[in-house]
Amino acid sequence: MLQPSPPRKRRGRLARSGAASVALLAVAGYLAVQYVTGGAGAPGCEVASGEGGGTTYEFTPEQAVNAATITAVGTARKLPERAVTIALATALQESALRNLDHGDKDSLGLFQQRPSQGWGKREEIMDPAYSAGLFYDHLVEIPGYLDLPLTDAAQRVQRSAFPDAYAKHEPDAELLAAALTGRSAATLTCDGRPGSTPEKGPDAVRAALVRDFGQTVLRPAGAEVADGGDTGAGAPRVAGASDGRTVTVPVSGGGSGAEPTAGRAAEPRGWQLAHWAVANASSLHIQRVAYAGREWTAGNTDSKWSPTDAGGTKGAERAAGPVRITSTR
Template sequence: MPTTKRGGVVLSEQRPPSRTRKLVTRLVLLLFVAGLAVAGVVGARGLVTNFGSPRCQATAAGASVDFDPSQTAYAATIEAVAEKRGLPARAATIAIATAIQESKLRNLKYGDRDSVGLFQQRPSQGWGTVDQILDPVYATNKFYDALVKVDGYEHMRITEIAQEVQKSAYPEAYADHETEGRLLASTLSGHSPEGMGCRLDDATSGDPAALKSALSKELGVKATVSGRTLTVAAVSQRAAWSAGAYAVAKASVHGATSVQVGTREWTRTRNSSGWEWHDAKKQRGTANTVTVTFAP
């Protein structure tokens, strides 16, 4: 029986731990701490994904950009007006990038000197009255009116265009937002199908008549409403994806709960699957049919 230096009995728990035992203990502790760190990261991601603020995401050519639902809804208006006017995709890219630089895609009632609105247009420089400029459709049309007067704008650098149209003191700043403008324009115009998704809170009410009116006013698209369902019979598949992306981008405004284009569907949800499209449960119309359902 082992004894202490004083001849007493040494119990097993009193024996000094062996070197192997110390290493094992340290390894266990390290694994435990690492596990806590991984759990923290995963938990934080889960909080952002499932409980963070509502966001919309535009994805095209392997790249993504996200904005809050209000910003995305204004971007949808800017692209829709370009589509209705028959302008090239480049026009919407320029306009959206400009609005990001000027107002961060906010319809501001203030700005430098008398500047207001999405594009920070100034009544004193002939853009219109304050009330007119604060109408996003009016302001966007005025921007395009000025843009199309710039000869060859489709092939110019956005910094050059900003100087021509906005008379900006800092034209180089516009280049910082060109990629964001391009991604939003590509998805909202239907050139990148399934590229627009929004992670949103549950809708408390829906207004299909309001979306029908907005589609006509902004995008130039006719829709029919039956109960809580709105339907668009688009002239082409790209036009269908344009109307579908518009409906998703405006879902926070009009209370849409799902948007279906052909056999693909976006469903309103709070988690990250709201950024994605999935197979629809049933076919509704043709590949060019857009079907939007609303909360009661």
């Protein structure tokens, strides 16, 4: 008489089914963690063209921080937007805007610079501000670099085995450069989900501003540093620079945290600082950024810049004032 199929086969099928369910749950859990923490697996940030047309580029909070640093270092040297675009396209190709601690042979960092080839010590190259500055040092030495095709200018600095690889990143680099230099207003947004780093506050924001823009970033034009020296974060103490959780960053001619001057339009410098703050929102636990009558708030469903008053954005921009960056604590 035929015997029924051994139960162990059914158990095997059940076991495989259970294992698959566990795997799916694990993947779902990982994705959930990535969403909550703003991890590298979730884009989290977007930059749009200021000229309309629907052109956008999505990227991660980590990439946003590094792109903002590269841009700030370039503009602090008073380099034109084209130089920033070249630097951003180069970093997109070399590291995907990630500060890598590995690479081909001894290549490191955002630009995959090599200690053995005279680019500096390992710890120096792993400092994004240092590596960006070193890239610009070499770029400006190239005669007529602003008039060269982007891939040629980048290759003359990098001397890559793939000299034509930089060109494909030019459109995305142009979008990033327009927003992060402040030429395109209110075009960069992020979800602003804090990562797993310890809680941070205004001191961390001030220190990061000084790191990327230099010691005078918190000092209004013509102002003197107040008595008491530097803050514990290494930033200059400036009258009106911080009020509770809010760091007030003066825009050129904006006064020491004063009320907006009537008739003064929003400036690219102001939008650069505002976009920098949004790009650093997850890493510095920034809750809100306000400038020129518009406000970005972390955790909003659409993460967009919204008018801050009933008068509308155009009226508010005529009195831009300083940039206000509010931390979560």
